[in-house]
Amino acid sequence: MAAQLPKLEQGIDLTPGITCFANQPASLRLRRQALRRHAELIVSRALGIRVQLLELDMRGAAHVVLARQLSMYLVHVCCGLNYAEVGRVFNRDRTTAAYATAQIEERRESGSFDHAVDSLERALRSSLRRFDDQP
Numbered sequence: 001m002a003a004q005l006p007k008l009e010q011g012i013d014l015t016p017g018i019t020c021f022a023n024q025p026a027s028l029r030l031r032r033q034a035l036r037r038h039a040e041l042i043v044s045r046a047l048g049i050r051v052q053l054l055e056l057d058m059r060g061a062a063h064v065v066l067a068r069q070l071s072m073y074l075v076h077v078c079c080g081l082n083y084a085e086v087g088r089v090f091n092r093d094r095t096t097a098a099y100a101t102a103q104i105e106e107r108r109e110s111g112s113f114d115h116a117v118d119s120l121e122r123a124l125r126s127s128l129r130r131f132d133d134q135p
Contacts, residue, residue: 032089035079035128039071042123046116057091069100070120076101078124 044051044067053064054071068090076086076097086097108114 035075036071036089038127039074039124040067042120042127043067043070043074046120046123069103070117072097072100073104073117074120074124078121078128 040051040054044054047063047067047070049063049067053060054068056064059065060068072086072090072092075081075089076083081089083094083097083101086092086101087094090097104117108117
């Protein structure tokens with residue numbers, strides 16, 4: 001996973017014209033969808049899995065669960081959303097968002113995993129900043 005991360009920060013072709021920040025003309029629903037999409041695209045590319053697997057309502061294999069948990073964690077940390085808001089973004093309960101965040105925080109005890117998550121955080125913040133700066 002860590003070997004694939006540097007290319008993430010060079011720019012990601014995400015859904016243009018839709019942003020998650022309030023200074024753009026988009027409904028709350030569209031901003032939530034865009035935020036989720038940004039996080040899921042970054043994580044799926046880092047882990048080498050299809051983003052469609054994260055969009056499924058079913059739990060999925062362990063690597064899909066990890067990717068979904070990472071996406072929720074990134075939205076919580078990078079955007080400062082509380083667990084209820086993260087749950088709404090991902091169509092999950094707030095307790096699911098809290099559990100996902102706790103799982104990622106626990107795994108960050110590993111140095112390599114921590115470094116990889118740091119890179120994902122930078123990639124998401126950079127991606128969101130680019131869209132927020134668009135006219």
